[in-house]
Amino acid sequence: MIHDGYVAVFTTPLGKLGISTCETGVTGLSFLPPETPDFMAATSLVKKVFSQLQAYFINPQMNFELPMLPEGTFFQKKVWQALCTIPSGTTLTYGALAQQLKTSPRAIGGACRSNPLPIFIPCHRIVSQQGLGGYSGSVEGPNLDIKSWLLTHEGHSIEYG
DSSP states (O other): OTTTTTTEEETTEEEEEEEOOSSEEEEEEEEEESSSSEEEEOOHHHHHHHHHHHHHHHHHHHOOOOOOOOOOOOOOOOHHHHEEEOOOTTTTHHHHHHHHHOHHHHHHHHHHTTTTTTTSGGGGGGEETBBBOOBBBBBSSHHHHHHHHHHHHHTOOOOOO
16 A cells, blocks of 8 residues: 555654655655554565664664665765764764765755655754754754654753754
8 A cells, every 4th residue: 555655654753754665675754744644554664664663762772674775866875874873862963974974064964954764864863063953954843843852862962052
């Protein structure tokens, strides 16, 4: 069953999450409006995604072990791979990651903004020097509430500038 491109929609502590997959992996995670109905395709991959998300919301230290197939440029995939090495409960600044990857903080922000698998690829662990930074293309509003919730859930406190 597929609805609006999603194979599943789950209610989570963050609200509704829509999951997109292909035959071999997870291709997308989206934050959806609260009125979106829950449903789940009965595939082993979707069940694994659901199970691991439930585990993460109970224990933020767990590591996702999912076949992830995000579509992006070579550079974006390089940044996303680096994001997956940042441990739960810690953060890096855009500048620090940019220095590691020999690029600019703005390029890191662009790759984070394009991340099709937030939470699984933890772009919420990248913050600005002045505070929270942006999340999913927003610098204010509900997306920053999601980023703040994720960081707090993982045990990291941040002063908002």
